[in-house]
Structure formats: structure tokens, C-alpha cells
Amino acid sequence: MSCKNGRMDDEIDRREKHKSKVNAFGMRYLRSVCGKIRMGRASDEWEMKKCGLKGNLTGQCERRVLRWFGDVERMRVDRVTKQIYEDEPMFGCHLSDVCNHEDSHIPRFVRLCVEAIESKEENMKTDGLYRVSANLSQVQKIRLQVDQNNLSVLQQEEDAHVLCGALKLFFRELKTPLIPFDVFDAALKASAYTNQKDKIKHFKEIVKSLPTPNRHTLEFLLRHLLKVTQFHSFNRMHISNLAIVFGPTLMWSEEETSNMAFDLMMQNLVIECLLQEFDSIFK
Template sequence: QYQSSNTDLESLGRTPPVSRHANRNQQKEEPVFGRKLEEVCPAASPRVPEFVVACVREIESNEENMCTDGLYRASGNLSQVQKIRLEVDQNNLSVIENSTDIHVLTGSLKLFFRELKEPLIPCSMFDRVLAACSIKPRESKIKEFRDIVHSLPQCNRETLKFLLEHLLRVTQFSERNRMHTANLAIVFGPTLLWAPAEQAHNIAIDCIQQNHVVEILLNEFKDIFEDNKAKKKT
């Protein structure tokens, strides 16, 4: 029974919408966190931030991590998450390997995506991707999602694919970690996409739809991503 509080929003993998990007212009620029995605992506493909790759590699480094109950749903110790943030912003990625709490690692990865200046699925696509969820039949829905993914900037597209592949591997241990696609979608929906700040939105309704977007991306991953090259050739 969740109460509506900032703490519980944090446990679901997101920050309260009012404070998420408040005072961002007044904040000092950080090297990794709080940047535009393309600023922290390597120039060569795959264009996935080094921090994201390192986090995923460490989380997947042993089965015990992947079997952890509530992986990504449970909150890590906030002060430890902030410690990782500070170390990473000083270019010390070894702090990831030295972390002994899996929830701190998953919390750090969620924080990275929440703190991006522009969400992984850009604000300009927010309405389009939400509308895509309602398209019928399934084939038309998949085509629209495929078109949306193809129209993403390269770093967004490749980082999204990398993250979803990781989350699908997490679901392979769902009997132990209890993190099925629906649960991961609840965590990552508002973390990977949000409405433009100037646009009036019903946050509760958005939240349900954001979750739905991520659930579709996970459940239909193969058809949305793997067929991109094949479809372009025909």
C-alpha cells in the first residue's frame, strides 16, 4: 500500500516531477550526471555512455546480483548513490566495481537517466509515443514504434536498446527477483520519458501511459529493434 510521498516516488525509480529539473540552470555542470546524453556518449558506435555500460556489466557480473529480490524496484541507500555520483563525476568508474550493494548500483543507474537534461525518449516524441500505445492492430503499433525508434538520435537509440536488452536479461531471473516486464516498466516508465515542462499534463495518467510504453518496448523488443535493418532493405 503505497502512500503518495516523495520517498515512495523515489522507491519506484523516479523523482517528484516538480523537483526533477528544478533549478537545473542554476546548478553547476557535472561531467556525467545531469548532462545531455550526446555529451556523455562515445563518438563511435555503440554510442552508449561508459557509466551505463560499466553499471550494467557489474550488475550482470554474477547470478546472485541478477537474482536479488526487487532488483531496480528497491531503493539503494541515497547517500551511497550520491557517493557514486560524485566519484563518477570525478572520472572514477572503479567505484562501480567496488560497490557492494546491488541496490546502490541500480539506484545510480536510475538516477543517471532521471537526471538527463532531456529524457532518453525525447520530450518532442512524448505525445507520439503515448499515442502509439493505442494503435491497432498490433502490426500497425509495432510499425509506429519501429519508426519512432528509428527516428531517435543514434546515441538515444543505441542506449535505449542497450538498456532494454539488460532489462530483458533481468526478467530471465524473474522467478527469483520478482521483476517481470510489468514491474520493470513501473520503475522505468517515468525514468525514460516525460512530458515537456511547458506542457500541462495529468501526472497520474501520464505515469500509467509511460509504464505502458516501456512494457511494450520490452515485450515487443525483437520486432521493434531486431527488424530495423531488414525492414529498411525491403
């Protein structure tokens, strides 16, 4: 009887230790160990099974996780934490999360992508820069590599359209736009002012109210776009053309409106105003 109770106590202790490990390192890492990031819920099912709940899991996935847990005791917590975030996706996140993880005000991907575009004069002279659609499969390859923390692909990429496509995709896939929902209406209103001083004043207030990563990233991106316009005789990208491209890329309404065409036109006007009055708004 005592042996049976001892085995039960051991089993309870084992399960409690398992639960504490799961809580400590999180289901997010289990998904990465199982190779199931953004796909399926195999690791959740395994966690349920090991905790005594009902759930199924493929043997291959279970072996991977068990192998990892076998190494946990030999790993320092800071090393585990580093592994959790090493391959954290860059695309489809909140801008603040990316910047907090990197301890920066501007995502490293944005900086390196812009640097790669500006590094060659031939890139800046490319006809239809940002307007011409890139090869989608190549853009997705860039995205996958960047999400695996391999940013060296940006310097290796020779097609300027692919780099521009990847940069646009990053901003389009943010969970909240670079110009956030809470200033959407104010930005549209500011762009409609006919008095230039009033327009600049309201845009300065809007920019000042932005979260730090949004403000710094917006300024960095607009400064880059102004450099693109300096080659307009080659790339045919004037401020108005870039505004058409980046209006719906940098801002959108949280809810569908009754007049989407009008909002789209006003979004373009917001970016056009920010570019035209860049020095006055960001000084």
C-alpha cells in the same frame, strides 16, 4: 612621459594576453581550477577583476588560478584540452554530449554499470531489483566518483540496489530524457494501438527517428532489463514491474499536463510495449 606610456602599454598588453587565455580555455576550466564546478561564481568574479572590471575573489581561489596560469606556457594545448574534459560531470548532462566526449554511442558509465550488475548471478537474483530504493548516500557517493571520472567504483560496489539506483539516477537527471520530448506524444499514441502490427510499426518508426546515442542506449538498456526478467522467479521483477519503474525514468513531458496520472500510466505502457516487442521493434 614615455616611461608612463610604456607602462600603460605593458598593462594593456598584459590584459589582452589575459583575456585571450580566458577565451581560449574557457570559464568552465577556471571553475574547475577554483573547485567551484556547479557551485558559486568565484572564478567569474576573478576573471572580471583581472580584466579591470569590478569583482571579488577569495585569496585562496585566486592563488590556485594564478598558479595554473603560470604553468600554461609550459603546457601543450591538447594537454590543456584533455584536462578541461577529464573531470567533466557525467550526471545531469545531455546524452549526446557524454557520447560525443567519449566518442561512443552508449555512455561508458551505462555500460560499466550494467556489466557490474550482470557480473554476478546473485545481483540478478536480488529481490526487487530496480524496484527497491537504494541507500541514497551510497548512490550519491557513486555519483560523485563517476563525475570525477573514477568509474572503478562500479566494479567495487557490492550492493546491487546501489548500482541500480545510480543507473536510474543517471537517466532521471539527463537534461533531456532518453525517449526525447519530440516523440513523447507519438510514443503514447503508439502504445494505445490495439492492432499489434500497427503498434510495432509505429514504435519502429519512433525508434528509428531517435538520435543515434538515444537509440543505441535505449536498445542496450532494454536488453539488460529483459535479462533481469529472466530471473523473475527470484527477483520478482516481471516486465510490468520494470515498466512501472522505468516509465517515468526514461520519458517525461516537456510541460506539465492536466492529467499527469494518465500520462504516467501511458509512459509505463510505452516501456512495457518496448520490452514485450523488443525483438520485432529493434531487429
